[in-house]
Amino acid sequence: MRQSGIPVTVARYAALVVATVLFLLPFYLMLRNALATDREITGVDWTIFPSSLRWGNVAEAFADPTANLARAMFNSAFIAVTQTAGTVLLSSMAGYALARIPFRYATPIFYAVLLTLMVPPAVTFVPSFIIVSRLGWVNSYQGIIVPVLFSGFTAFLFRQYFLNFPRELEEAGRIDGLGYLGVFWRIVVPNSLGFFAAISVITAIASWNQFLWPLVVGQNPSMWTVQVSLSTLMTAQTINLHQVFMAALISIVPLVLVFVFLQRYLVQGVAESGIKG
């Protein structure tokens, strides 16, 4: 790229700094309100900084029985971990089969998987709910977790990735007497950890943040995920604003940690997949 003059460079940085302030402002508001009193959130004498930082709000948010925050955090964590493990296991194996194992009907099966890509899960929540209620899985972990495990899209991504996996490595394994399962577990997976990490991070974040499906299936407060709990708090009749903001803040802590430590994989995953939020 050609060198630009100093005024242009300054203008670019100025624009980026303004945008950055706007992007970070909501985080600041959440933090500020979480540590303030309700009066400081709603008062006409609103200030940028609250008069004091009330760390006691953390304990108060956990103590609130309506939000059931500790239980909701546990539910979300349990669901995110099992959903990620299940999705990655099932779709990596399916993707590998579609990319590498010769089978007569592999093409029609591949098209059957592609077909499921066209109709996004959010549009099929009514049909899915019908099956889950027939199975008696409403208000259960399996009801929230299992139907979401079979991601045609993730299987498709794994297939595309395995198509480009170096065949020589697999052949070396086969010469050593490994079957398909052995080659997959001992050679393909250990050599693809970056890609597995990228898909895992994206799946875990999507799972933690999903709202519609847990709202539909986990109706009982003991099954609320943290998103459902927050939504209920937000629309509750009597509302403790600082508690709502504190609960929201607590709910994003795991993800911000994931972002800080695993951003490399996340960016790689987004750039490679080009889908999923």
Added chain:
Amino acid sequence: MGATPAFWLFMGPFLAGLVVFVYLPIAWSFVLSFNRAQNTVQPREFVGLQNYLDLLGPGPFLDSLWTFTVFAAIIVPLTFVLSLLLAVLLNQIAVARAFFRSAFFLPTACSYVVASLIWKLSIFNGVRFGLANQVLSLFGVENIAWLSSVSPPWYWLVLATVRLWLQLGFYIILFLAGLQRISPELYEAAYVDGAKAGWQTFRHITLPQLRTTSVAVLLLNLIAAYQAFDEFYNLLGNSSLARPPLVYLYYTAQSNQDYGHGSAGAMILAALIVLVTLAQNRIYGFGRPET
């Protein structure tokens, strides 16, 4: 182990799941959509196309498709232009690129629920506080009821900014990846031919080279707008001001337990999205299996 048993070992569990949790639900829903099914997921009484006719007549379902159209018309171009602009800016700077990228990307860690909460209870709270009204009061502007004002429909501003905040970082990353794939030699050749850096090279080199990414961004955006639920539900609830298709379906199926109409609505939405996917596949070939 032969290839065929191995194929089934690898593919079987996944395929079984797809059948039970994707194909079977859709088939069941298809059957239900021709039946009356209130408070039950069993077909009760065959009503033919009545559920479809009910939905496609003037009423809340058609309104919801209109809401989606308005929303897409606002959000798709805005997201496209702003994410491209920020990606180009990021690509042009030498220092602190990773910092700015992280700042733009960080909101994607937030859920729509958390973002709606900040927007509704902090920034765009309409009653007497809220950052937007605080700032406007500095200029002597009266408090605005952001979420309940009908004319002008300020709620679109709230809905659009939530989504922009959450999604821009994701699309910026896609555009950045696209920009970095453009060969610098193309620009060098253009300069040799006398092109000026700036709008000329952007229009004749950058934009055409970003065609693949641009189409992907537009389509992903359109599909994401079609699936809008979280922010509408949390900001507006079951309000008739702006009720997109999934919110309408949610209240039909959950609150009214009307699975006949709910299923018909799901079928119509699925059919629409399949049509769009097939159309774009013809035009562009996105998602076509490469070999």
